[in-house]
Amino acid sequence: MHGLVNKSIERFILDTYGPNVWATVSRSMGETDLCFDALRPYPDDVTFQLIAASAQAVPKHVDDLLEDLGTYLVSHSNCEHIRRLLRFGGVDFVDFVVSLEDIPDRATLALDDLILPRLEVISQTETEYRIKVQPIWRGFATVLAGALRAMADDYGALVFIDRVSPEVGWDHINLILFDTSFAEGRSFSLSSEVYK
């Protein structure tokens, strides 16, 4: 697993629950002060152990924790850069949802060793979408569902999001769009200099 994934979880725990919880997670991983390197690969097992240890330390059900992680990644002020990179995907929320398929390629464009699960977006009606998630990372669809909810807020859209994880095959996220301009949404400028 790419170090960026582990680093994200580390930042999430630190920013959301503080250093004491992170120290507990570190200890249960057999370290005193765990600090991941964002730019080097780690064995996949490390990430799954990290998620389990974090859920136990917080404590929260793993699914709830992963969904919170997704929300954190696009809405926390320390993750503004992730939100910005995602907002390049589309002018409005529908545009953004359709562009989800491009995210793995965009990620690889930025970091050639970052291979995200493939995504497939199926437009069922004008307001109903199904997002299929390649099941190579257990729990990724849950993180994505959390991120989508937060991105809907970011665009000011009102949506219903529901996740189905079958025993075999690709995970599904069902998304129903009620209103694309339900709220104001947050501003986005193509130039990063403006928001600083």
Added chain:
Amino acid sequence: MSALDILCPFHVVINASGTIEHSGHTFSKMIKGAIGRNLFDVLETCGPRHVTSFDDLCVNSAKTLKFRLKKDTKTELRTVVAYEPTEETVILNFSFGVGLERAVRKFSLTHEDFAPTDGAIEMLYLIEAKKIVLDANRATNLKLYGAKLQAEQAAATDTLTGLFNRRALETHIDALLRVNKRFTLAQMDLDFFKTVNDTHGHAAGDHVLKEISKILKHETRRDDFIVRLGGDEFVMVFDGLTDIDELGQICQRIISAAQIPIPFNSTFCNVSCSIGLFCVFSGDLQADDILHNADMALYQAKAAGRSTFKVF
């Protein structure tokens, strides 16, 4: 909205008199009130050919030109020219090239200001993503550099006393020999150290070594290179100093200080020290020879009844 407005939001249509007849919304956003003005009042060419009239534009049809805004000469526009004979007009379509990021900031451009088939948004995305990756890389490099310095220091340090170790000494001597600098190497060991270990235990021995290290640090010059070779053996390297009188004074101070009994728990440890000196005046020697010669001088000092120093 005309087909051209959909396909090329960043275009202008010029008529035979050089007047801007129409412009796509990106051009209109950047230059307010452009319609009806003469193109060459708004833009000027900056290569590769000098273009100042409608006829010049016609000649350059299907070619690429470079313009810049007169009101903001830093904004350069890569331009393709298309002559339209049936209408007797010229269409110019623009892009920002590498000045994209600056132009986006300057004119507050958004997604809608670029044709969806234009790679501009992807380019902006990449610029931003690369910046983030580079920052992360920089942070990692700094961390690794810090760790490297720490590791290098640890590799050169004797853990008990904090003095340099044998590895560091060899590097130091080689460096001095390479630049052909004169220096003096002093080899020192403790007398009766074994007795301290045998009667008071190893903790006492370690304590004595630490106290002696403090004396060596204190009685030498700030830049002298102090080494614990191992056991009760020490080496001092006096860079640039070969004056026997001055060296003798330093040695005498060390010998006197080392003779003072060292308190440990409720008892005192008594040691003394002997020193052998070897002065190096030229670079064509080996580190081993230098250490050997200093050792010979040390042997003489011990043979002469201890608590003294000898020069090879």
